Amino acid sequence: MIQVGDEQIYRVRDFDSSQRVRVVAIEMGKKSAKYEIEFLAGGSAGKREKVPGKRLRGAWSGVREYDELMANWERLAAFELTDPEEAAVETVFLELIPDEVATWEWSALVRWVTTIHDPVALEPLIGIPIGELTDQVDSFAIGESTVVSPEGTLMIAEYACRVNPMPILDGVIDEERQCREKTKRGVTHTSSGGREWTTDPDWEYRSYLERYRPRHELLRGWCGHRAVTMQERLAAAEAEVQRLDVLITRLIDQMKEHEHGHFAEVMERVHEEERITAANYRPVVDRPLKPSEIPVRYERAPRRWGYRHW
Template sequence: MMDDIAVGDELIYRVREYESSERVRVVEIDERKKTPRYVIEFLDGEKAGTRENVPGSRLRGRWADVDRYDALMAHWESLEGYELSEIEEFAVGRVFILLIPEEIAEWLWSPVRWTTRIHDSVGLEKLIGVSAEDMLAQAPGFTLDGDTILSPDGTLRVAQYACRVNPMPVLDWVEQEEKEYQEKCRKGSPAVSWDNKPYTTDPDWECERYLEDGRPLHELLRSWCGQRAVTLKERAEAAEAEVHRLDMLIENLFDQMKSKGFKQAVEYIEQSYVKERITAYNYRTVVERPLDPSEIPVRVEYRRAPRWWGY
């Protein structure tokens, strides 16, 4: 909505964002309500001479700036062709919160949802490894007042690049989220009803929510971080090499103990060592569905009968 509108001003009129601009003149300002409305007169075309009472949101700017405004709206309209899925929206929002400060770049809600406005091209390149100019070559966009505007497709790419460059904060957040889901799927979660009464959610409902929303989001973020990224791969290989070295030392230690007559103790320790080994398959937090009452093992406890004195 424009500010400082006066009677006699010639303005740009559009009923909707992407309709044609029409030239109108303000002939009266209706201030009977808290938000003023404007009586306008159309100056061109079939509507010339007719008047309407319209809200200020339909008045888009001075008619002298109509060419620049039309070009800008054409740019915005060109970004409407790509939509993110709901899970992609959650993932992009989380990556921007964790990795991209607002003073460098921010995603926009209007006029096109999930577009990105890059304020600091140099700063963004340090975060994602790609400059704003290269992003414009990969995804639709345009420049506006010195900033770069990217389409939703470009926003998705920015999030993916950021995860590849700096994956650990995202992976740490995913791990923490999975631990929280794990507890909710076991015990439910404290909540407050519409009438302000506390209650605990059903574990089955929490599990269904995790399967529909949580797990797809976590797996998408993991794929963006890249499980085969160079730094993570090097750390995994170094950890495996160290585990192998320790295995050799422990085997030598076991042989030494057996030769000294501690065979039974060595067998017990060896079984525990193998059984409780931490691997990549059991290290990740596992979110399981809650057990049905019929699946819970029955535990039988025996109690001694009371002893009555004198009998």
């Protein structure tokens, strides 16, 4: 517990330089305390200031160890994961890496670092010695554990997928099956008041493209499956359109033969007129019209009935 007269390590932010201060007064509040400090060195020597307790990082006698620790954390902060990588890492760790072996840290100074608690147990899960992993990425030791950078977290997830790919691939297939159903009919939800509402299938499809598919492709790549190319997607889409055209034509012909001619004609017309083609899929940005180009619209005002005042 901090006492008046203690010399403390002072930092405004985690990766700022440490400053030497002395606590000269403590002001206790309802929830937290405010500390009046006096700077003992540098350009601010002799200056006094009231600061929250989180800026006092420990006794000044341990400043060397503290600075070394924070320098290690700052090294790990140089690498950041993308959103799909974060989601893929979370999937792999939940499925393949037990918490007692290694944990990815979300609330640490640097997000998505991994703390390795049991290197002997982790090695068969990722297929390489821990020393080989730490030689390739930034890391440092804390007590009996080893902390590796977000880049190391990414490598652990990828190597774990290579060793044991089937649980990940099964999960991807199951999730894609669920997404397919959502993009067909939407999802029905019930509010706290008991009212049911259904999401728009188009919104579900956009959500799949933005959130799920990048993660699925990344996980497949880690598991040894090559990502689908744009050419393959295009060829598959064209083949699927042809298959559905044939199927819809057969259904319309069957409806006409079974006295549903009017409905069949409507469906045939809608199917043809609302086709999504390359010409109408791409949004066209037109220039704004000049006043002289805007067509004039004439609207007849209704006659007003009333008394004429002379």
